[in-house]
Amino acid sequence: QTMSSEGSAYVMEDGVDESSTRLASLFFLYNLHFILTRVHEKEGNPESLENLELIQDPAEIRHPCLTVKFTFQTLSETLKMLSEEELRTFKWTLWTYYQQIFSSSQNMDIVDIVDRLLERFSHEESVQITKTLLYKMGKQKEVEYITNMCIRNQVRYDLCNTLRKKYGALGGDLDMEEEKRPIDDLYVDLNVLSNTNNGPNIEHEVLTIPKPHTKQKQGVKLSVADILSLKMQEEFRTTLLLVAGVAGSGKSVLIRKLVRDWVEERAPTELAFVFPLAFRELRQFEGEDVSLVKIIHTLYPETTRLNKEDFSSYDCRMLFIFDGLDEYNEPLDFSNTMLISDPHDSGSLNVVIVNLLRGRLLYNSVGMFTSRKHIDAVIPWDTHYNELEVLGFCDPQKDEFFRKRFKDPSRVDRVIEYVKSVKTLHIMCHLPLFCSLVADECQRVFREQGSQAALPRSITYVYTKLLLELVRHRRKFRAPDLDPDKEQEFLLKLGKLALNWLEHRTFQIHKLDWPEISDKEAIMNSGLCMEYVVTPYVLCNEDTVSFLHPTIQEYLAALYAFLSFRNQEKNVFEHLKAKALRMFKGHKIMELYKAAVEKSLQYDGGNMNIFLRFLCGMALEKNQELLRIFCKSSAKVENLKDDVASLIRKKIKENPSSNRTGNLHQCLEELGV
The missing domain is CATH 1.10.533.10 (Death Domain, Fas)
Structure with missing residues (x-):
């Protein structure tokens, strides 16, 4: 090839410029190197990775x-x-x-x-x-x-x-009729407030009950994201947080949702780890020396890879959730218990719990305790902590619960309409546990009788199921060795108190005046009562005890009357017995029903109205079957429902006044006639 260039004076004999040839060769090699380098870079596998000896594969x-x-x-x-x-x-x-x-x-x-x-x-x-x-x-x-x-x-x-496997689904304990379903499919926002002692729910179908004077301010409503947020924890400036709430209010469900949201990173949070620790799981550590870290390693073996410093590091913020403080039966002695300050320090389980409740062992982490009882009666006055209270559902959330529970839209509408038509059921559905029991009963009716079947108007059945659920929970987790006779004796004492209060239109009592019934059994173990603080017109606050809800008081009063006659042939309205015998013949237990109707009609204010409805409901065979575990005799009272219905109809004819007969008609509805 002959190359010519302006001003070139060097031409070889064959017509080729030697310097130009060398220049072309270099240009070719440079282009080849450039192309190969670009291809190699594009493949993302640079040679120099092999030249750098990495400290770890x-x-x-x-x-x-x-x-x-x-x-x-x-x-x-x-x-x-x-x-x-x-x-x-x-x-x-x-x-x-x-x-x-x-x-x-x-x-x-x-x-x-x-x-x-x-x-x-x-x-x-x-x-x-x-x-x-x-x-x-x-x-x-x-x-x-x-x-x-x-x-x-x-x-x-x-x-x-x-x-995810442990806390990702709901069912079993709270949902007996349904298989477990993902918590996201069932969870409904709970009414969680930023303070406690808000008092009981006193809404009632018949009675107007004055609300006790508790907190002046109701507190700010919080979401799960708020609880997980670092902002709230910084505002509280505490490492100790108590979530209080009565039985069935949704505390454990809230914990499930909180854990699930942290796992799925749904809420902005700087919590590095969340460790849920149910007190029923902690029982395995009783009788041995343990540390907080050993407990975590045992229940969550994957954490053994963490460094020792991680549990006390300020850049590794943790949330320890101790669910069910009220299930812990050991005494909490804050004066004589050994002090430990490091999460690796060992002691008995009681020592670890006492030091956690003192706010120790946590450093920059947070310890959250759930309990049926407010923590101010459990920990020292000088421990800095904050409280939240779970109050269950507001009215919109009740409807949302049933919408999530029933997949068939036609069934959803029927159930919501049904619940709203029975005012007492609608009021009590502020408890998620009660909502679940109502849904179970509706599901049973639909399954056995079809989607168009009439839903039962009886309230007694659901209240009985609530009692049995609380009793079952108590037997399983709180008092597994409890003698059934002792359990029945406790219920009768509580029922006698309920009836006495009812007759005197009393719905709360100062704790100092509480009778010889274990307040721990009534409040924490059975879940049938609650404790809160009222602010009187003196310097000191006063601890007050009431039943979980006024209708729970009325139900227990009716249960006491029913079981007293079934087990002891004792009429709790003894002063009306003679008059009842003169006016009615039939089953001996009808003495009780006649006396109860007479007693109810004596009160113009409706003190005994719901009580009488519950007592009438206990005449149904299906309710007698549920209550058989509390009866000494397993024999059924035949035709009791028909005899009670005849008595009620007779009283309606004798008392045509509408203000007296309205409840009697509801008693017939309770009997399903």
């Missing part, structure tokens, strides 16, 4: 938890720990090994550097390259930081999988 840290988000955040936070001079050294070292990828590294900021690493290398390689370069710079602290963050991330990932 990237395959050793390969884990599903190593996501783009985590890797970017961890590497960025690590590089921010370097000074300006150290960052320039890191960039120069990075360029030394990866000149073509980081040719302009000195002009890159931290975000650009981490972006380029993740763009050109795998997550594992990006982590190991960063650690190796920092190690060469002598930045051992930063290398350990990355290692610890990766371990925490793996532990968090495995812990989340465990918690």
Whole structure:
């Protein structure tokens, strides 16, 4: 080939310029090198990765938890720990090994550097390259930081999988008729307030009951996201939080939702770990020396990979949820119990719990306790803590619960209409447990009789199911060795008190005047009563006790009257017995029903109206069947329903006044006639 150039004076004999030939060859080689380099870069497999000897094989840290988000955040936070001079050294070292990828590294900021690493290398390689370069710079602290963050991330990932299986569904204890379903399909926002002692729900179908004077301010309504938020914890400025609420108010369901939302990262939070610890699970540690860390390691084995410092580190904030403080039966002695201050320190389970309730062992973490009883009666006065109260459902949430529970829209509408038509049921549905029992009964009717079947108007059946659910829970978790006779004796004492209060239109009593019935059994174990603080016109607050709801008081009074006659042939209205015998013949138990009707008609204000409805409901065979566990004799009273209905009809004819007969008609409705 002959090459010519303007001004060229050097031409070989064959017509080829020697310098031009050499220049063309160099140009060809340069282009070839450029093309091969671009192809190699595009494949994302730079040769220099083999030249840098990594301090750890990237395959050793390969884990599903190593996501783009985590890797970017961890590497960025690590590089921010370097000074300006150290960052320039890191960039120069990075360029030394990866000149073509980081040719302009000195002009890159931290975000650009981490972006380029993740763009050109795998997550594992990006982590190991960063650690190796920092190690060469002598930045051992930063290398350990990355290692610890990766371990925490793996532990968090495995812990989340465990918690999904354990807390991801509802059913079983609260939902006897339905299989377990994902909590997201059933959960309805609960009414959670930022203070406690809001008093009982005193809404009533018949009576007007004055609300006790408790908190002046009702408190701020909180969501699950609020509880998880760091902002709320900083505002409280405490490491101890109590979630109080009566039996069936939804405390444990709230904990499930809280755990689930943390697992799925639905709420912005700086909590590194959440550890739910039910007190019924902690019983396995009784009689041995344990530490808070040992408890965590035993219940959640994946946490054994955490460093010792993680449990007391300010950059590893944890939430420990101790569910069911009221199930713990050991005495809490805050004066004579050994003090421990490190989560690794060992002692008895009682020592650990006492020190947690003193606010120790937690450092920058938070300890949350759920209980039926307010914590001010449990822990020392000088311990700083904050309380929340779970009050169950407001009216809109009641409807939402049934919409989520029933998939068939036509059934949903029927159930909501039915519940609203029976005012006492609608009022009591402020308790999620009660809502679940109503839904169970409706499901049973639909399953056995079809979607168009009439739903029962009886309220006694659901209240009986509520009592049995609380009794079952008490037998299983709180008093497994309880003698059935003692249990029946306790219920009769509580029922006698309920009837006495009812006759005197009393619905609360000062704790100092509480009779010889264990307040612990009544409030915490049975869940049939509650305690709160009223503010009188003196200097000191006063502890007050009432039944869970006025209708619970009326139900227990009716149960006392019914069981007293069934088991002892005792008429609780003895002073009316002679008159009743003269006016009615039939089953002997009809003495009780006749006397109860007479007693009810004596009160113009309706004191005994709901009581009489419950007593009439206990004449139904299905309710007698449920109550058989409390009866000494298993024999049924035949035709009791018909005889009670005849008595009620007779009284309606004798008392045509509408204000007297309205409740009698409801008694017939209770009997299903």
